[in-house]
Amino acid sequence: MRLEELMNEHYDEFNENDLHILKYVLNHKATSSQMSINQLAEACHTSRSSVHRLTKKLNFAGYSEFKVFLKWESQPAEQESRHTEILTNDIEATMKNLADTNFELLSNKLVSARRIFIYGSGTAQLTCATEAQRLFAVVNTFVTIIHDQVEFETMFPSMSDEDIIIIVSLSGDTPALLPQARKLNAKGIEFISITNLKNNKLAQLSPAAIYVTSSPTATEKGAGLASFIPFHIAIETLIRHFAEYLNV
Incomplete structure (x- = not known):
């Protein structure tokens, strides 16, 4: 399951701050996958606890599991020419x-x-x-x-x-x-x-x-x-x- 699908599935649970964080992550997947929870919170101008609560809403055990998921998602796909x-x-x-x-x-x-x-x-x-x-x-x-x-x-x-x-x-x-x-x-x-x-x-x-x-x-x-x-x-x-x- 990809992040976009998770977002659609849990959309009704998100508040405005959650959507702001997710928008940042969607636009910076590779960068976000390398960030600590504090760095992501700072980049999104929010708190560490807000990021942590969001990962729970997405059904991750915590930020570490969310970060592994982002790393998997941000792996560059092979360029296809045909x-x-x-x-x-x-x-x-x-x-x-x-x-x-x-x-x-x-x-x-x-x-x-x-x-x-x-x-x-x-x-x-x-x-x-x-x-x-x-x-x-x-x-x-x-x-x-x-x-x-x-x-x-x-x-x-x-x-x-x-x-x-x-x-x-x-x-x-x-x-x-x-x-x-x-x-x-x-x-x-x-x-x-x-x-x-x-x-x-x-x-x-x-x-x-x-x-x-x-x-x-x-x-x-x-x-x-x-x-x-x-x-x-x-x-x-x-x-x-x-x-x-x-x-x-």
Whole structure:
């Protein structure tokens, strides 16, 4: 589990001072991993006890264990020159992320739901949603796709806390999604977020988060490349676990 994932998991426990320390650590991981607790506290203009309390909130035994974790995280990754190698690494990292996911809990939520919706926040995300709809149909579970913000607002009044929504988002910080996620929480409607592994607001708001790894890269001419293969893998993994849960 990476620091960003830990932050999302414990986000509701943090105060303003905690977030200030975490922001510093995220921006200076390598440096922070070499600091004593007093040095980190000084760099963040806070107290030693504040840093110590934060490590406890993140479920570390103490600062020493947190420091070892940061050293592991700050190890420089090998520079990959080929797009295919980056994709291979992303797929391997995604499989590790998925291995830490409680799919039995997610399957139980899906089985208990009156209706299942899936919402993709862009063209590629909607392709993922369409494939998810097809795979769910194979196990006799029928899913409604929400295609855009207007469709969400149209459907929302008829949704209840017996429904569940799967939201697919590359960044997890799409501005249009966040008010909708808050509306779902306010109405007691659970949703499962599928996002890139980073500290993001959608995962923080989600009662159940699935993480993938999709590293940004670019062609020699500067065109951006973002792979959605890890998202398809996550969706298929979710549905295969769901099928096993149903014993079909």
